[in-house]
Amino acid sequence: MGVSSSTNNEKANEEAFVRSLGDRYPLGDAELRKWCWCYNALPHHPSPCSSDNGFLSSLAVCSAIYNKPGPSVSTYDALNERIESSSMVSRAIAIIEENIFPPGLSSRIAGGLGLSLKNNQISPLQSPPIFPKPSSSNEEIFAWEYSYYSIQSIISSESVSYELQDFLEGISSSCGRRGSRSTLSKLFHLASVSNDQGRKSVDASEVIDIAYRLTVATSYLLDHTAKRTPDNNSEDWKSFVPSNDAKGLQSMVGSLLNAAKKLREREGSFGYQNKNVNNKNVNTTVNIEEFLEWAETTVPMMASSLSTFLHVLFNFFCQKNEGNPHRFPPGVAPLLMPALSIDQTDKNPRVPLSSPPSSFFTEANTSFDLFALASTSITLASGRFHRLFSSEADGLSCNRLMNALIGYGGPTVVIIRSKDIKGKCGAGIFGAFTNSPWDRESGEFYGNSDSFLFRLGPEPMGVYRPKGDESNFMFFNPEARSKGYDQLAWGIGFGGTSKEPRLYIDEILDGSTAKDKDLTFENGPLLSNKDESNSYCGFEVEAIEAFGVGSSQVIKDALHARDEHRKEAQKRIRHAMKGAKAAFLEDMQSGLVGAKVFKHRDEMRERDGGCDMDKEG
Numbered sequence: 150m151g152v153s154s155s156t157n158n159e160k161a162n163e164e165a166f167v168r169s170l171g172d173r174y175p176l177g178d179a180e181l182r183k184w185c186w187c188y189n190a191l192p193h194h195p196s197p198c199s200s201d202n203g204f205l206s207s208l209a210v211c212s213a214i215y216n217k218p219g220p221s222v223s224t225y226d227a228l229n230e231r232i233e234s235s236s237m238v239s240r241a242i243a244i245i246e247e248n249i250f251p252p253g254l255s256s257r258i259a260g261g262l263g264l265s266l267k268n269n270q271i272s273p274l275q276s277p278p279i280f281p282k283p284s285s286s287n288e289e290i291f292a293w294e295y296s297y298y299s300i301q302s303i304i305s306s307e308s309v310s311y312e313l314q315d316f317l318e319g320i321s322s323s324c325g326r327r328g329s330r331s332t333l334s335k336l337f338h339l340a341s342v343s344n345d346q347g348r349k350s351v352d353a354s355e356v357i358d359i360a361y362r363l364t365v366a367t368s369y370l371l372d373h374t375a376k377r378t379p380d381n382n383s384e385d386w387k388s389f390v391p392s393n394d395a396k397g398l399q400s401m402v403g404s405l406l407n408a409a410k411k412l413r414e415r416e417g418s419f420g421y422q423n424k425n426v427n428n429k430n431v432n433t434t435v436n437i438e439e440f441l442e443w444a445e446t447t448v449p450m451m452a453s454s455l456s457t458f459l460h461v462l463f464n465f466f467c468q469k470n471e472g473n474p475h476r477f478p479p480g481v482a483p484l485l486m487p488a489l490s491i492d493q494t495d496k497n498p499r500v501p502l503s504s505p506p507s508s509f510f511t512e513a514n515t516s517f518d519l520f521a522l523a524s525t526s527i528t529l530a531s532g533r534f535h536r537l538f539s540s541e542a543d544g545l546s547c548n549r550l551m552n553a554l555i556g557y558g559g560p561t562v563v564i565i566r567s568k569d570i571k572g573k574c575g576a577g578i579f580g581a582f583t584n585s586p587w588d589r590e591s592g593e594f595y596g597n598s599d600s601f602l603f604r605l606g607p608e609p610m611g612v613y614r615p616k617g618d619e620s621n622f623m624f625f626n627p628e629a630r631s632k633g634y635d636q637l638a639w640g641i642g643f644g645g646t647s648k649e650p651r652l653y654i655d656e657i658l659d660g661s662t663a664k665d666k667d668l669t670f671e672n673g674p675l676l677s678n679k680d681e682s683n684s685y686c687g688f689e690v691e692a693i694e695a696f697g698v699g700s701s702q703v704i705k706d707a708l709h710a711r712d713e714h715r716k717e718a719q720k721r722i723r724h725a726m727k728g729a730k731a732a733f734l735e736d737m738q739s740g741l742v743g744a745k746v747f748k749h750r751d752e753m754r755e756r757d758g759g760c761d762m763d764k765e766g
Contacts, residue, residue, distance in 0.1 A: 159301060166304045174317045175326040177478075179217065181317070185300045187211040188316045191264070204259035205462075206242040210235045212463040218298055223291035225283055231467070232280065238466040241373050244386045245366045254359065257339045258455075263312070263319035324463075325456030325481040333444050333452040336360060337437050350434040353405045354398060360454040361398070361520050365391050367458045368486040368514055374465045388514050396607050397517030402433070403609030404447060409439035447612045448524035453484035482527050486520060487534045487698070489513045507534070508541045508692050509564055509578065518578065518605050525603065525612050528560050528584060528699055535704045537561070538695040545690065547640055547656050551627060554641070554695055556714025559707025560584040560599075562696045563641070565654070567663075567676060567688040574686040575677030578605040579663065581643040581652055582698075583623045586710065590630045592637050592647055596622030602643060602652055604675050611673045619668040624650055644669040654693070662687050 213235040322331045340356040341349040369389040489506035510516040538553035569576040584599035604611040624642035642650025644667040651667040666672040
């Protein structure tokens, strides 16, 4: 059984049709064909899995089982693999809907994809299609797939339906192809309701919680696809159940509400009279303009929470890419919950290897603070947090922290937890991100503008980026460098001046300070200063950690740079010691050492009433 030669005209018409769609939607030809088939398949070609799937699950199943037929790819083994993948994605989305998503979120996502218009048109799913038998030849498989995956019914229509246009636009916007602002708008509308005036608004905590849960769900999907286990009884999903970290969520909510308040004040509107965001009388809703402005400046990667989830759901369960890892399309930067790893180069044998990677992010798969940090920068959003230093494992020592950082050749995050100081500063979690290597000790600042200071809580979250006035980004000045004679701050600093950095980690940890403003970074508090008349706040370190961040390759290269830096340092020390030893031996051979050593005895003999050192007592 084969395919007749008349298919050549059908192929030509199909290619022309797909190209015409490409003029309107920012999707590749292969993607457009796939989505046309998937959309057409929803009411007429039922899921090969359960018959009670929701629209999001059914669409994911269609995406997993889809294939563009061809003699080299139409085989029974490949078809069977796609059927197994469709079963996996169906089970995965069921777990997500039951344990990770809030009620109704899947339906709202499907509606954002343009599927809501079909809700009233779809009849109950029919029985699964009859797939070819294992004994079928590749030619028979190809013929069956050519018919099953046909989009001729769409092409033969006089015009593209409005429903299909809405669907392709929904895919383009929700999957990040229309840009981050369009995706943020989709995210906003997942939580939006209309007020009395018909204007859309969202509860600040709800829209942030949705972005967080989408990111956790993405982590679960990635873990699930990596294992590709058919075990229906596996309980691996339990480590991805979102945490009840109300403090972390409320800190980000406070940041959004404060930003909305400032925007309303600029525009002459009012509404936020109480600074306490936990007060039930305070308006906790924001409109889309307020949400967009806040997200784009404070947490720009939040836009990718929806697009990343959908891309993984629709593509990572598809047929294996010949051993190559799945990739995100150009222009789409993913938001992933960073994986935590530990630097074992100088591991303390007293610390068991089972110790948690971080005292800040104890639940690595679901940590809200980790999600918050990942949302601030593309470097933090799509890779690993590789622990270089932990005060819990390595001791509360700035010298050890400095030793862990010096020579590291990549971006880093330093996170601090401070103690509550009665009457002065409240406890808090804050720190700094730098994208430049810690490549030298210096009494001068270095680094670049891809850096910022941040506060994670418990007060409203803050992200303070460079404002362009100064370039005092990072400072690494151990006292030993100048033997203490330079009169500068000794330790690690960010912003401010070399004598008074804005965020300063003192070398002996008894004079660390945090300020609300400087000329390099945007103004804003790092700590809760109980003395509001003073923008200067000294703090006591309770815990501190440093992470190398970025992709696995970036971290590998940065660790190699640190190893080379250490080798060079050891070489210089050996050279200095060798030079000192050679000079000492030369002095010994010339008799100069003896003259120096016993010079004081000769001087004493020459004094008036001097003593005879050789005289016996």
